[in-house]
Amino acid sequence: MNIQHINTIPQQQNTISVYPQSVKTDNIPASTEQLKYIANKRNDKCNLISLNNYTYQQILCFAEESYTETNTLENYRKLGAEAYAYLKSEKLNTINITDHNNNKEYILSFIEGLLLKSYHFNKYKTLEPETFSLESVNIYSPNTTDTDTQILEITTSAVFSARDLVNTPVIDLSAVKLSETAQKLANEAGLQADVFDKQKIEELKMGGLLSVNAGSFDPPTFTTLQWKPADALNTKPIVLVGKGIVYDTGGLSLKPTPNSMDQMKSDMAGAATVMATIYAIALLKIPVYTVALVPSTDNRPGKNAYTPGDVITMHNGKTVEIKNTDAEGRLILADGLSYAKNFDPALSISVATLTGNAALAIGPYGIVAMGNTTDNSIDKLKQSGEKTFERVVEFPFWEEYGKSLKSDIADLKNLGEREGGAISAGKFLENFTEAPFIHLDIAGPAFVSKSTGYIPKGGTGTGVRMLIDFVKNYFNQA
Ligand code: BES
Ligand code: ZN
Ligand code: ZN
Secondary structure, rough: OOEEEEEOOOOOEEEEEEEEEEOOHHHHOOOOOHHHHHHHHHOOOOOEEEOOOOOOOOOOOOOOOOOHHHHHHHHHHHHHHHHHHHHHOOOOOOEEEEEEEOHHHHHHHHHHHHHHHHOOOOOOOOOOOOOOOOOOEEEOOOOHHHHHHHHHHHHHHHHHHHHHHOOOOOOOOOHOOOOHHHHHHHHHHHEEEEEEHHHHHHHOOOHHHHHOOOOOOOOOOEEEEEEOOOOOOOOEEEEEEOEEEEEEEEOOOOOOOOHHHOOOOHHHHHHHHHHHHHHHHHHHHOOOOOOEEEEEEEEOOOOOOOOOEEEEOOOOOOOEEEOOOOHHHHHHHHHHHHHHHHHOOOEEEEEOOOOHHHHHHHHHEEEEEOOOOOOOHHHHHHHHHHOOOOOOEOOOOOOHHOOOOOOOOOOOOOOOOOOOHHHHOOOOOOOOOOOEEEEEOOOOOEOOOOOEOOOOOEEOOOHHHHHHHHHHHOOOOO
């Protein structure tokens, strides 16, 4: 897709005019007859109105202003998605967009929604692949620049790469494949990539990752991506650790079928999120030293699979009694968080589809956050969440939630109480990092069963836009 700014309002071409709902119909340039039609449609609460002029269409879009800025911006995104769906239904692949708002964030949100809606996953479609694509978008908007739209193109392509990874089944996405994709993204964006193979992981004594991998035919990987620009604002990095379970059967504590395994190809969504985030950060040349770590394996019974009752020794030397092999995400993340120490993080953030409990608590509408930071880091996450509508809700992180992780025979066990299970999972991780720590559980929003607005069914790429914004602003004063 080619997006560019234009300096004049084009005449007699397919055009989308984006207005705030507050615009009076009389102020819209159109014939008396057309104005009547528009007024009627607006009366019927229609927010997308097309005037068909035989050789071209004039599409009018009206965005509702909401009681919060967050929701107003989201209305613009959703309207952009609606506009994309309309263009697709009419097979219009060249379009001009004209901006009639006095707020550049509004028109940019509209364009963002339109771009995000253009996602499709054709990889396995031999019979009816999606063939429509928007070829050229010309933007008339004196308040915005090519740089603004380039940023949207980069963030959108990062989100799409996360969605692609989440949608790809394990038959085509082993841990090795995931690390190869990380290397590909790194080459494209100018990141430093290092992939550890099984032998190196054994040398590093990553007992969590190796135990989860023990039942698998395929070897594990541990991938490091680094973005360390010369103009970085920070000397200690933000380290993002993503859960890269390419498939979660539960292991010997096999997930109770039917249905409970259906979505488990998405158990590497945390990995996809951190990979896509650092990819965008590098392409955008954001001056923040950032590291992404991705421990990866599938979780299966078979071979020499780890068992309930096993006691394993983790990368940091602590011992863990296994109570349930389905609580595997915390074991590989723990090794990742422990390895992060090599980078002396200013802040470590884990991102994971970690617990069904988090999804049960808030559904697909937000990201569960918790942490032990004593500054305003979580507030900043929430702000980025509101701006991008990848909203963040903070759970308590009281020490009581960690007590149920005591083991009779080891330092810890990998299973806490059922109540507050998302939090005891976070508390488990806290044992493996000395850095200020935030944990994000994306089990709810990472993979969804129906499409809404610009969010497709399946892998959503949740957290990518939020984390890019967070990293960008983290070291700014104020
Ligand atoms: N990958 C799952 C969590 C999950 C569940 C993600 C549903 C997305 C949708 C995780 O590894 C898991 O199995 N967690 C268990 C933990 C339990 C054994 C303590 C869970 O949530 O039931
Ligand atoms: Zn599991
Ligand atoms: Zn899992």
